[in-house]
Amino acid sequence: MVAIPVTRSISIDSDELIESFTRSGGPGGQHVNTTDSAVLLRFDLANSPNLPDAVKHRLAVLAGSRMTREGVIVLRSEGARSQLMNRQEVRERLFALIREATFIPKKRKPTKPTKGSQLRRVEGKAKRSLVKAGRGKVRE
Numbered sequence: 001m002v003a004i005p006v007t008r009s010i011s012i013d014s015d016e017l018i019e020s021f022t023r024s025g026g027p028g029g030q031h032v033n034t035t036d037s038a039v040l041l042r043f044d045l046a047n048s049p050n051l052p053d054a055v056k057h058r059l060a061v062l063a064g065s066r067m068t069r070e071g072v073i074v075l076r077s078e079g080a081r082s083q084l085m086n087r088q089e090v091r092e093r094l095f096a097l098i099r100e101a102t103f104i105p106k107k108r109k110p111t112k113p114t115k116g117s118q119l120r121r122v123e124g125k126a127k128r129s130l131v132k133a134g135r136g137k138v139r140e
Contacts, residue, residue: 038078046071
């Protein structure tokens with residue numbers, strides 16, 4: 001059980017990451033049918049003791065369709081020919097997702113336009129209306 005640092009305050013045990021290996025899709029050469037280079041990483045978010053509840057909730061929203069009903073995040077990587085590179089890539093994607101979930105979004109403060117800006121907007125619309133009205137048919 002090795003702790004993998006994700007942020008300064010959050011680290012994940014290596015036991016929480018379940019990796020399985022399969023053959024990558026797409027074209028290949030002589031070696032393609034013998035190597036399991038694609039990596040399928042599963043992370044049980046619902047039962048992870050190392051993540052705060054607020055981060056778990058934001059991470060569930062960020063994961064979207066990559067999360068199962070049981071609360072397991074499933075990520076797949078098959079971009080590289082090397083299993084090691086695919087493992088690193090899929091782990092880094094998970095850690096980036098967790099880092100993104102640690103940021104607390106700022107609450108939006110609704111603002112109201114000033115009286116002057118409202119007047120300028122209405123006057124601009126009136127001017128534009130006159131310009132467009134002048135483009136009509138000429139009547140004698």
